[in-house]
Amino acid sequence: MLLATGCSDDSAGGDAYGGDSPGQQTTASDAASPKGSEAPPTPSPSDAAGKAFDGRTTDPCSVVTREALAPFAAQPSQPPPLPNGKMPPPRPAVMFSPGTTIQMCRIQVQLRQGSAADVRVSLGDKKADSTTGRPTGEPRNVAGYAIEATSQAAGSCIRSIVDRDGLMTIVDVATQPSVDGCPLADVVAETAAKRASEGQLKTARHPANSLAHLRACDLVDVPLLESAVPGINTNQYADAPGYACSYGDPRTTAVLVVLRLTAKPVIMDKGERRDDIAGRNTGIAPGDEKSDVLPTPHCRLSTEGPDFQGSHAEQVQIVVMSKQAKPEDLCASGEKLAQKIWPQLWKP
Structure with missing residues (x-):
């Protein structure tokens, strides 16, 4: 099961696509045609x-x-x-x-x-x-x-x-x-x-070093994960198409790696500090079971990359959680993983 963690992006945002509708147009009457006039067949x-x-x-x-x-x-x-x-x-x-x-x-x-x-x-x-x-x-x-x-x-x-x-x-x-x-x-x-x-969807064009070209699970070194996070079961994992990868059981010990976007300017969590890991400016945010982000001892590490459409930035998060560990120990485990993952990101 993949976990939803980290800060939600609740910024009002702007219209990144300008005044025109993205893609080709369909008519409102076609898109909003009343339901029930003709029962569609059950899909086979x-x-x-x-x-x-x-x-x-x-x-x-x-x-x-x-x-x-x-x-x-x-x-x-x-x-x-x-x-x-x-x-x-x-x-x-x-x-x-x-x-x-x-x-x-x-x-x-x-x-x-x-x-x-x-x-x-x-x-x-x-x-x-x-x-x-x-x-x-x-x-x-x-x-x-x-x-x-x-x-x-x-x-x-x-x-x-x-x-x-x-x-x-x-x-x-x-x-x-x-x-x-x-x-x-x-x-x-x-x-x-x-x-x-009808083939009307637009093609997204991302820079060559964008996260769009990476898969989260490909960034994870499983032997390192097993040594850095005591008690994790690496036989239990889930891969959301490309952007998220989780190992372990969230009820006990788990690690989540997410390729995501974050609104600019990036807002730090309460108790978050910034440090250099593998040459990248990294946010390190420990939390306990009283946290609003995740109700179990955890540590979230994040680093930001290139801008995305001006209003956002690409971001990678590593979340380490365990009911059997202290947040500061989970941060130490996360730093070991970041040392391996960060150099794989946004290569020129």
Whole structure:
């Protein structure tokens, strides 16, 4: 099981894609067509999944367009005057920005009824047999993809798009104040499936030394891991497509390596210090079971690399956790791993 750790990226962000919708356009009427008028056939194993979403080469923000989201969005709002008295441009009701991984797009939508929706689309995020919540009902076939509905708490709705490789692209909608976000999640998922089947997804172009070209599990030296982290079971591991790798059991002892994005400027955690490890400026943040980040003794090490679309930076995190160890000892273990992993990053 992969663990969700580290600081969440809750920055408001900017519209990294400018004023135009990313990718080619689809019409709002097509994307927001009413459901239930025609019951789609239940997908069979042969046709349930279409062409795989490739999180390494696909621009995740090209899966949906502003036109598809227009039926849900409020009118652009006017921010207050600037200190010099001039009026800034209207703030769009739909804003695209990077998420917390290169494979993720974050879309913020100001809804007509006054709530705000935070939409996160993660390409090829999980295997279809992993846990994202309990599926409700039969999957629907849209353009050759199986779209699964997942039951969630109030104000949250998840749709999973299963491709032919058994990977799920996750559409996660959270609303505040809480309203039903499932109609919006349906439109995003269906638009993504249609655009993928029609070849309308944009290709992401990353620098040669970007994390997009690395796999987290390839960075881990297993013999070193076994010697640096006492008690870890390296036979138990999980690999989220490219960007995250975990070893061990989070209930006892585990290590997580994550290739991610972080908003700029980078904000240090409480108790975090900076040090030089293998020539890289490294954040070292110990925490105990009272931590808000992870409720078990742990240490998180992080280092930042090149800018990503101006608003973010590429970042690698190593998280070492164990119920049987002190945070300072876990930091020492993490430093040994960083000495091996950091030199593999962002090579010229």
